[in-house]
Amino acid sequence: MADSVRDRVIAIIAEQAVLDVSDVTEDSSLESLGIDSLGLVESIFAIEEAFDISVPFNANEPAKSDFDISTVASIIAAVEALVAAQKS
Amino acid sequence: MRRVVITGAGTVNALAHDVKGTFEAFREGRCGIGPLDIRDRDRLSIQIGGQVHGWDPETHFNRQQLVLFDKFTQFTLIAARQAIAQSGLNFDGHLGYEAGVVLGTAAGGVNTWDENYRSVYEEGKNRVHPFVVPKLMNNAAASHLSMEFNLKGPSFTVATACASSNHAMGLAFQMVRSGASRAMLTGGSESMLCFGGIKAWEGLRVMSKDACRPFSLNRNGMVQGEGAAIFVFEDYAHAKKRGAEILAEVIGFAMTSDAADIVMPSKQGAARAIAGALRDAQVNPEKVCYINAHGTGTAANDKTECAAVADVFGQHADRLMISSTKSMHGHLIGGTGAVELLACIMALKDGVIAPTIGYEEPDPECALNVVPNVAREAKVKVALSNAFAFGGLNAVLVLKRA
Numbered sequence: 001m002a003d004s005v006r007d008r009v010i011a012i013i014a015e016q017a018v019l020d021v022s023d024v025t026e027d028s029s030l031e032s033l034g035i036d037s038l039g040l041v042e043s044i045f046a047i048e049e050a051f052d053i054s055v056p057f058n059a060n061e062p063a064k065s066d067f068d069i070s071t072v073a074s075i076i077a078a079v080e081a082l083v084a085a086q087k088s
Numbered sequence: 089m090r091r092v093v094i095t096g097a098g099t100v101n102a103l104a105h106d107v108k109g110t111f112e113a114f115r116e117g118r119c120g121i122g123p124l125d126i127r128d129r130d131r132l133s134i135q136i137g138g139q140v141h142g143w144d145p146e147t148h149f150n151r152q153q154l155v156l157f158d159k160f161t162q163f164t165l166i167a168a169r170q171a172i173a174q175s176g177l178n179f180d181g182h183l184g185y186e187a188g189v190v191l192g193t194a195a196g197g198v199n200t201w202d203e204n205y206r207s208v209y210e211e212g213k214n215r216v217h218p219f220v221v222p223k224l225m226n227n228a229a230a231s232h233l234s235m236e237f238n239l240k241g242p243s244f245t246v247a248t249a250c251a252s253s254n255h256a257m258g259l260a261f262q263m264v265r266s267g268a269s270r271a272m273l274t275g276g277s278e279s280m281l282c283f284g285g286i287k288a289w290e291g292l293r294v295m296s297k298d299a300c301r302p303f304s305l306n307r308n309g310m311v312q313g314e315g316a317a318i319f320v321f322e323d324y325a326h327a328k329k330r331g332a333e334i335l336a337e338v339i340g341f342a343m344t345s346d347a348a349d350i351v352m353p354s355k356q357g358a359a360r361a362i363a364g365a366l367r368d369a370q371v372n373p374e375k376v377c378y379i380n381a382h383g384t385g386t387a388a389n390d391k392t393e394c395a396a397v398a399d400v401f402g403q404h405a406d407r408l409m410i411s412s413t414k415s416m417h418g419h420l421i422g423g424t425g426a427v428e429l430l431a432c433i434m435a436l437k438d439g440v441i442a443p444t445i446g447y448e449e450p451d452p453e454c455a456l457n458v459v460p461n462v463a464r465e466a467k468v469k470v471a472l473s474n475a476f477a478f479g480g481l482n483a484v485l486v487l488k489r490a
Contacts, residue, residue: 018152041218042155048215 005051005083009076012046026073033072040069047075053082091324092264093490094335094433095177098170100163101315101417101427102138106170110427111434113416114442115463120417121300121311128283134295137281138313138418156219157232158197159279163316163423164229165236168273172237175320176332177271179238188241188269189233190260191318192252192276194422195285196245197224202284229277233318241269250382251343252276253317253425254475254483258341260321261485270323275426277316286312292351294386300419302383302412303390303458305449310384313418317426334490336436339470340369346480353389353476358396361482365472366400369486373401376408376486377468378435380428381458382476383412383444384419391453393474398456409466411459415445425475429485432471436489439467 003011007021014021017033024033030040037059044055044067055078057067067082068074099106102120103113113120123129124137145154145162157165179187200223207213222228227245234243242263248255253276260274280286289295289312296309327334342364346357366373382393390412398405413431420427431442440463447460473485 038219045215045218054215 005080006076008050009047009079010072012043012050013072013075016043016046024072026071026076028072030069047079051079051083053079053086055082090265090267092261092321092338093324093327094319094338095322095327095332096171096173096175096320097317097335097430097433098167098174099315099317099427099430100140100166101317101420102140102313103417105140105166107430110430111438114413114431114434115440117443117445117461117463118416119445124281124286126282132283132286132290134286134290134297136297136311137286138311138420139281140315155217156223158200158223158228160193160197160277160316161229161232163279163314164191164277164318165232167275167316167318168233168237171273171318171320175322177320177322183270184238184240186241186270187239187272188243188263189230189239189273190243190256191230191233191245191274192248192254192256192422192425193226193229193245193278194247194249194252195278195280196226197228198280198285199282200224202282205284233273237273239273247422248481248483249477249479250419250421250424251475251477251481251483252422254473254485255343255481257319257321257425257429257485258343258483261338261341264321264323270326272321273318274321275316275318276423278421278423279314280421281312281314296385299446300385300415301446301448302381302385302415302444303394303451303454304447305451307385307387307390310386310414311418313414313420313424315417315420315427316423317430319426319429336433336490337488338485339371339488340365340486341484342368343481343483346482348480350480351478353392354480355392355395355399357480357482358393358474358476359399361484362396362400362472362474365484365486371470371486374404375470376401376472377466378432378441378471379408379410380431380471380473381410381412382474383414385412385414389476391451393476394454394456405456409441409457409459409464411442411444413442425473425483429473432473432487435466435468435471436487439465441466441468
């Protein structure tokens with residue numbers, strides 16, 4: 001568990017996009033990485049499993065969700081917040 | 089009315105992972121049934137099955153495909169690739185709009201249900217992988233087949249228990265014959281050999297613990313199998329024009345419902361399906377040389393089926409040959425009619441009748457030529473394939489030599 005949340009989220013997204021970790025930058029959107037809607041729900045599942053958190057995300061209304069998926073950075077921030085909330 | 093021919097065949101089953109190997113096993117009367125290699129086998133009272141061994145999905149599919157492909161879909165796609173390669177058809181152009189896929193499966197992604205129930209009930213997990221639904225749905229195999237080969241016409245899956253494949257192939261036949269489709273991918277697939285899948289069947293107490301011995305007096309039940317067989321049904325004129333090899337012609341189909349009992353078969357329902365298929369094919373019963381029986385190895389099916397055949401064929405019933413290849417590959421439930429159609433194609437094309445193996449004692453209630461234990465050579469012009477499902481749903485196909 002030495003890896004930071006950032007590194008682990010990027011590793012999950014890179015695996016989903018079949019890319020090298022170095023190709024996944026924080027300002028990338030999932031779409032620009034070639035991750036489609038199925039890839040998105042699979043990534044969220046992998047994040048939930050990896051951090052043992054529950055991600056509030058409904059694929060029907062992604063914009064209304066508290067979990068901001070617009071960029072890799074926003075996903076990292078959202079996961080960090082959920083991990084922190086879970087610890088408190 | 090167009091003529092309908094089979095121009096491609098593929099299979100994965102307990103005997104082999106292709107048609108050639110399956111034909112060899114049929115000729116040799118080889119048994120593909122053996123001890124099951126599955127999780128929690130020791131908690132099962134039925135520990136044998138016609139399992140597909142040496143199955144290595146990673147050699148055929150990438151990781152992203154495998155998260156979406158239950159085993160019944162994997163079997164389907166591999167069998168379909170073989171069938172399409174043999175047919176030589178390419179659906180990328182206009183033909184894709186005139187071709188579809190009708191498949192049979194009784195239960196779809198049973199392994200996926202089983203694994204995920206384990207995860208939430210046994211292991212107490214509170215979430216499952218997001219693709220559980222698209223992976224287990226009964227039409228998953230048909231849909232993936234349509235996507236892999238660009239089949240954009242009528243595509244769906246039918247579930248009529250042990251008759252699923254025959255219903256599917258019968259509908260595909262009707263679509264090509266009517267001109268609704270130029271070509272159809274059809275057949276069926278099943279993969280229930282997991283703890284839950286076998287436990288469910290154990291409950292009915294119709295399963296044998298040692299062997300499937302259809303028509304034999306000492307038969308003691310059915311044995312489950314798994315796998316798939318897929319065929320290319322094509323408009324005869326289309327196949328002829330492009331010089332395709334024709335494996336056999338499909339000439340008739342009928343389906344009936346017993347409307348009587350949820351598990352017990354009916355002689356009348358089966359006989360009406362056989363007679364109806366012969367009428368549809370416009371052939372005299374005397375022309376039929378071979379019947380691939382439903383022949384499950386249960387007390388009820390085999391005697392009822394023999395009585396139905398005797399009713400329809402009269403004295404000719406004693407002259408024709410009837411065998412059950414379930415003795416070799418097991419009962420593939422919704423996929424069974426498809427694998428068994430291969431035995432009909434072998435009879436018509438190669439003149440070899442697959443035997444009923446495991447046959448030990450004649451049963452006066454099954455007093456037909458059941459081709460016991462050893463394959464027979466015979467010139468066959470017309471062959472039938474029977475399927476009689478739980479729920480009293482019967483489907484019979486008639487094939488003719490090309």
